[in-house]
Structure formats: C-alpha cells, structure tokens
Amino acid sequence: MTDTDEAxxxxxxxxxxxxxxxxxxxxxxxxxxxxxxxxxKRDLKVIFDEYVYKYRPQEGRMAGPDVGSPPDHDSQWDIIEKVEVDRSKIIIYVQKNTQFGDRFRHTLGLHDGRWMIEKSEIFWDDKRKWGKYFL
Known part of the structure; x- marks a missing residue:
C-alpha cells in the first residue's frame, strides 16, 4: 500500500x-x-487522539461539544476531489455534498508511523482563499 493509499x-x-x-x-x-x-467530549477525544495531531481541546468541536445534523463528516457522501503529495505531507481536497457544499483541504503528516491530520482548511468563496478550519 502506498503512502497516499494509507493516508x-x-x-x-x-x-x-x-x-x-x-x-x-x-x-x-x-x-x-x-x-x-x-x-x-471524552469520546471525541479518543477520536482526535487517534487521528488528529496536536489538536487544542479548547477549540472547535472539543470546546462544545459541537454536534450537528447532518453530520459534518461522511465518507459515503463527501467527494475526494484530489490528493497531492507535498514532500512528506499528503493533502486531501474534499467537496461536501451536504449543507453548503463547502470545500475543504486536509493536510496529513506521518507521526509515529500513523498518518494524522495536521491542519484543516475551508475555502472561503467570497475571499477566494483558504482559511483555518477547526475540526
């Protein structure tokens, strides 16, 4: 399995x-x-410990906890538009099929033998640029 496949x-x-x-x-x-x-929050921490590198528990979903419907993450509905390899990072571009049809960019890096999300960004159409997104 390639690094891209594993990520x-x-x-x-x-x-x-x-x-x-x-x-x-x-x-x-x-x-x-x-x-x-x-x-x-405890159950969310388990997920973040497994998949998200150096998250801040006081930010994003962990601060709430922020729970919505329909769910923000859905591998069955979200479209992976492209995957890029940038040195030792894998960048995954995702187009949402729910809510507002937002586009996201997730950067993964290898930590202790596991690919983990290091950064997530949302594309702001009105500004035509990527901005920080808190998981």
Missing part, C-alpha cells in the same frame, strides 16, 4: 469515526446537553 485510508477512518460520533450524540445532546456533553 486516504486513515482520513476515511477519521471521517467514519466522526460520522458515527455525531449520529450517536446529536439526539442525546438535543435531549439533555448537561447530561451528555462530558461523555461526548
């Missing part, structure tokens, strides 16, 4: 884990945020 496999593993997390926690958080928020 894609890991990225799809992240997407699937996040998809399951959101599907599981969305109705629970809607029902009783106080009751389920801490467990949702």
């Amino acid at each position: 894609l496999k890991r990225f799809k593993g992240f997407q699937d884990a996040m998809n399951h997390w959101e599907i599981h926690y969305f109705p629970l958080i809607q029902e009783d945020w106080m009751k389920y928020a801490e467990q949702a």
